[in-house]
Amino acid sequence: MYKITLTVNGKREAATVPASLTLLELLRDRFFLTGAKEGCGIGECGACTVLLDGLPVTSCLVLAVEADGHEVLTIEGEAKDGILSILQQAFLDAGAVQCGFCTPGMILSARALLSRTPSPTHAEIVEAIAGNLCRCTGYDAIISAISLAASRLREKEEGSHV
């Protein structure tokens, strides 16, 4: 067993875990953060995507011990004080949600994209979510949502400089 400490959604957490425990299991079973979903368990579908130090990872392929000392953002950390983030709101407004099982992973992949590329091209958006499978939407509305979020974030950014 290993003692680890990590930051999850801005809060310090500690856990004692076996070496085989995945980050996904740690989040879901120990911390009850069930927004990350298991769709395949082999890193192919992206439903378990979370951000590790700001970069998207499929948490089913990351061991909990690998997250020791690192910072994790899950979908539960995306809204602040009960207010949806611009990205979440854009998913609502663009009709980008259907069954919702892929949605947390999609949003976190998009979050990682927008934090390093505030004005992504269509191709960059597609590339950013290419590892997140969705069977309902045909991706069209998800791409629109991310594009909408990017433009709203830029407006907000420009507004704050005024």
Added chain:
Amino acid sequence: MSERLQCVGFPVGRADAVDKVSGKAKFTHDLVLPGMLHAALVTSPVASARIVSIDTDAAQSVPGVRAVLTGADLDYHIGLYMQDKRILARDVVRYQGEPVAAVAADTLDVACRACEKIVVNYDPLPAVLDPRNAVGKDAPLVHPDLHTYEHMQGVFFPKRNTNIAHHQKIRSGDVEAAFAAADVCIEGQFYNPPVQHVAMETHAAIAEALPGNRIELWTSSQSPYTVRHLMSKAFAVPHGSIRVHVPYVGGGFGGKAGLHLEPLVYVLSRTAGGRPVKLVATREQEFNTLPSRQGLHSDLKIGATSAGKILAFKATYLWDAGAYADYGVNIGRAAAYAGAGPYAIENCWIDSYVVYTHKLFGTAYRGFGHLEVLWGVERAIDRIARKLGMDPVEFRRKNLLRAGDRTITGEPITPGHGSPRGCLDAVAKEIEWGSSTHAPTVLHKRRGKGIAMLHKAPAMPTNTACSAVLKLDEEGDADLLVSGVDYGQGTYTVLRQIAAEKLSIPVDRVRITWECDTAFSPYDWSTVASRFSYMGGNAVIEAAEDCLDQLRQTASLALSVPPETIVCRDGHVFPANDLEKRLSYASLALGYTFPNGNSIGGPVIGRGRTIAHGLTHLDPNTGQGLPAQFWTYGAHAVEIEVDTQTGEVDVLRIATALDAGKVLNPMLCRGQVIGGIVQGLGSALWEGFRFDPQGRLKNGSFVDYKIPTAKDIPASITPILLETPQPGGPFGARGVAEHPMISIPSAIGNALFDALGIDFAELPLTPERIRLTLGPSGSAFTEDIADPEEDSL
């Protein structure tokens, strides 16, 4: 309806989206009950074998194991239309991946380790893997006891001592005479492989066996009441002893209709002394163990006059049901009565056989057999048009169903049926049919356009029923209870719009309870067949009218005016000529209290119900009858570019027209249509099961089975929604849920012919298949291979 609509027809956002973007939506995957055990499965590595022995001793003695079961412990038959399944394989296994033993333990790790200690001894039996062989005289029987199985009588016709679970006949006119009179005929064989639904949430179920033979279930199901009914039948307990909860469901597409993991988790819980047991299918089990779409071999013949009128249509459909046909029998039935396409054909002969094989079994999948039959039909229609030297769009125009025609089962077509012609014309215009495709940018690429029609009616029993309850609260807001499941389609949002419209309150004042619970939610048959917004919508309209009646009754007494003079509008009740006397819904919702304290009325609870009307069973010998509550017609047009060096197909643009009757929510409808189109592209270009010669699935994981990603979608998708009102539909609406994916492969296949002159007959149209068909010289294909009569693939 003269007044302008306030809620219906508007792009109202989903009520569930906030939970879903926040990670708060709880799926069955996410549920944890106190004392809950976790289950794991042992599945068969072989397609056909006798189970000689199963040694569970070592598994039983693993600390933390609470229940171990094999088929020998479970003498139950289960199934929807045909009760041909076991909870765990008993005596024999019939497909690779079939569950043979199950363990429930304190943790999933312990359950999996215990499963590894179970030793199963198999004695291989002959396997029949191809339905064309399975209908042969000496084929091994997958179900020697077929004639003893319970099934829906008068609807399905299993054939004793064969592998035929159902034979659906459609007979009209005199086909042979019509072929003799035809100027041209074409024949063709076509094939669709089995494919997987790939809902992002795999199947999951939790059961708790309670004292007194009571059962409580939480399940990722499309059909809470069907689960309850089938559990009741399987275990011979009253319906009321079973309570089924359905929380958020992560996609269904037909794969979560019927009965799946629920009986198994129940018997495990019962064996474990009533502790709740949870079973979540792994993705590999989703591919290898849980059912897929059936494969189909089609053999078609069409005859037409030189003027382009179809005289005769003959088809044999051989469905590869796999090991069980509990749901599949109805696909063979429904796709047969739609099996000649949306055309007026007086002379029609269809034999549709649902055939057992020793493979993964089939079930409902979005389109319910229609994508499969229309793959062949729409390719064949193009071929006969070309043989006549006629434009395929023009040929279709001459033959499409119109008011006054009859379907192949004798149903009269009326103007209210919607407009296949309108759909065809819309997509032909959008794709600029008739103008040559733009020259490709690179020499070894070729462009082509293709068009295909589609139609589908809900495949449902003649007594399919649905109900809704609306309760008004202290604010005069409404709570809506239904038992259809919204697993992503958006139907709950649409029902809220309908309730709000009828009640004349803003849509955000209508809530819908997301968890279906058979203890509280009123009956619905099953959320399948693209009929829930239609039937649920009608039930909600009736429930809302019931609420309004109650409000008017109470207001009539409160205001001392006759109820028929009272109007309900904008959340208020008032005499039509005296707005000043208005009472808010809030002041009436729980009853009205006079100034002196006297009270009247009581809580307003509206109930609405509906049942299929006018449907009949099909005649067993001719297939004649009325199977369809409504038909939805549509058409696709595509433009593709194919790389002759790699065989890759790039879909440049797609136009899809559907006659929705009334678009209840344009944003959700558009999303559903685009999602369906892309799912159809999966069936067209990439998806298909591959089996080895022993019947083992070779591509049963996400590594080997690819569904469309964001990188695979066409640059341009144009949904076009026609609105020919559906008589009897809520606000004139009809279903459009399954339809967008039907005939997408046909349109792509037709475009490939246009581009390459090659008549593809098998799906999927992978780069490998296209490249190999083009031959060893790569881009050096010639017009020689363009002869459609030479089709041999």
